[in-house]
Amino acid sequence: MENSSKKSSRGKPDQRDVFHAIPRVPSGDGPYVQAKHAQLVQKDPVAAIVLFWKAINAGDRVDSALKDMAVVMKQLDRAEEAIEAIKSFRCRCSKQAQESLDNVLIDLYKKCGMVDEQIDLLRQKLRLIYNGEAFNGKPTKIARSHGKKFQVSIKQETSRILGNLGWAYMQKTNYMAAEVVYRKAQMIDPDANKACNLCICLIKQARYEEARSVLEDVLQGRVPGSDVSKSRTRAEELLMDLNPPHGLSSVAELGLDLEDQFVDGLDELGSRWAHLRQRRLPIFEEISNVKDQLAC
Structure with missing residues (x-):
């Protein structure tokens, strides 16, 4: 007599099919595994959050539990709560987990419209790179996206x-x-999407010919990008908006000031990091003085 409980209609063991239905769920029976099961298999984010809290309090894979819980909270529009959770419990996480927690925080700040906090954290991350402290001092790191692993360089x-x-x-x-920031980014690792954003900055300052030149580089394929067709479409749309509005022709009329807080901040950071010049990464040696460049 055939044992139907061991085989499926395709002739494969049913138990094996069950395991195939729950990808990326870690093994074990602790609260963190239970939380991942609730999140990925049961599709119950509220229950997952409760179990992630339990995992954090029990010291069970705290690095992953805190980060995953914050992501689920964001999906439930509880981003402010997620921010407070990370700030309160990141001290329990390893040094290796701090960078990924910062990345989650940046996304949460975006979600909440907390732009000043986002800027502060991004500049803090740049300080770590400048001092050679990012990636644990290595030139590359392994990153994950949608379940796939890939290498990221310090330049990227x-x-x-x-x-x-x-x-x-x-x-x-x-x-x-x-504009200052996008120009620095383009000097390090040119990108068509960032070039389009730089163009917007120039248009907002009524510097239309400079903006047109940037767009032509994108349209002529002189700037690389991850999605070339999308960047070209965006560049074409921006090119159509380049006719200057009447009565607006200079940066001064827009009330912009080169001596803004960010440029001042760059000077401050430069003086604070002067004694670390020998430790700086080569990519920072490639960046010329931004003020001099803009003044040309």
Whole structure:
């Protein structure tokens, strides 16, 4: 007699099919594993949060529990609660987990519209890179996205952080500071999407010919990008908006000031890091003085 309980209709063991239905759930029976099961299999985020709290209090995979709980809270529009949780319990996490927790915090700050906090944290991350303390002093790190692993270089990470910082300044309509940041990002690791953002900064400062030049580089394929077709479409749309509005022709008329808080902050950081010049990463040696560059 055939044992139907051991085989499925496809001739494979049912138990094996069950395991295939729950990908990426770690093994074990602790509260963290229970939380991941509630999150990924049962699709019960509220129960998952309760179990993540239990895991943190029990010291069960605290690094992962805190980060995963914050992500689930964000999905439930409890971002402010997630921010407080990270600030309160990150002291229980390992040194290796701090960088990923910072990345989660930046996303949460975006969600809550906390731009100033986002800027402060991004500049703090740049300080770590500048001092050679990011990636535990290594030139690359292994990152994860959608379950896949890939290598990220310190140059790519620096450009990514600068791109986020530039976007944050744009949200504050501080287009002069955003321009400075995007130019630094393009010097390190050129990117078509950041080039389009730089163009917006120039348009907002009524510097239309400079903006047109940036867009032409994107349209001519002289700037690399992860999504070339999307960047080209965006560049074409921006090009159509380049006709200057009447009565607006200079940076002075926009009330922008080169001596803004960010440029002042760069000077301050430069003086504080002067004694560490020998330890700086090579990519920072490639960046010329921003003020001199803008003044040309």
